[in-house]
Amino acid sequence: MLQQLIASPHLFWLSLGGLLLAAELLGASGYLLWSGIAAALVGLLTWLLPLSWEWQGVSFAVLTMVAAWLWWKWLSTRQRPDRHNGSLNQRGQQLVGLHATVLEPMSNGYSRVRIGDSTWRITSTAQLSVGDDVVITQVEGITLRVEPSNSRL
Numbered sequence: 001m002l003q004q005l006i007a008s009p010h011l012f013w014l015s016l017g018g019l020l021l022a023a024e025l026l027g028a029s030g031y032l033l034w035s036g037i038a039a040a041l042v043g044l045l046t047w048l049l050p051l052s053w054e055w056q057g058v059s060f061a062v063l064t065m066v067a068a069w070l071w072w073k074w075l076s077t078r079q080r081p082d083r084h085n086g087s088l089n090q091r092g093q094q095l096v097g098l099h100a101t102v103l104e105p106m107s108n109g110y111s112r113v114r115i116g117d118s119t120w121r122i123t124s125t126a127q128l129s130v131g132d133d134v135v136i137t138q139v140e141g142i143t144l145r146v147e148p149s150n151s152r153l
Contacts, residue, residue: 010043010046012043013039013056014039014040016039017036017039017043034071039060042059096139100113101131102131110143113146122146124145128148134147135149
């Protein structure tokens with residue numbers, strides 16, 4: 001068996017690449033994908049050019065690192081920053097910065113706005129009228145603190 005690997009190292013690398021890619025299918029979260037691709041590339045390279053086993057190992061290591069780095073680089077440009085950091089289960093915090101329209105006249109410093117399919121109680125230091133556009137600046141329990149929007153024409 002060892003004689004066959006020495007005689008045709010490209011079969012070893014192609015087999016290793018296939019095994020790593022098959023193992024990736026079992027759920028390695030992408031880690032074995034790049035090693036499998038690098039092994040397959042080394043197998044193709046060894047098939048085209050006779051390389052010593054040292055150069056085969058070095059090329060496998062370098063190709064694995066280059067492939068993983070390129071994948072990381074591509075992913076970092078594709079990921080969008082989460083504008084709701086740490087607010088997954090805090091719906092109110094996700095509302096900060098949204099614009100809404102006042103639904104009811106102010107009474108004792110409170111009114112209501114509609115956001116989505118629900119209405120929220122708001123408070124503001126400024127006097128607001130029905131139809132005014134406001135921006136949510138803070139969440140205090142179940143009450144939203146709003147300020148008048150500066151987008152009036």
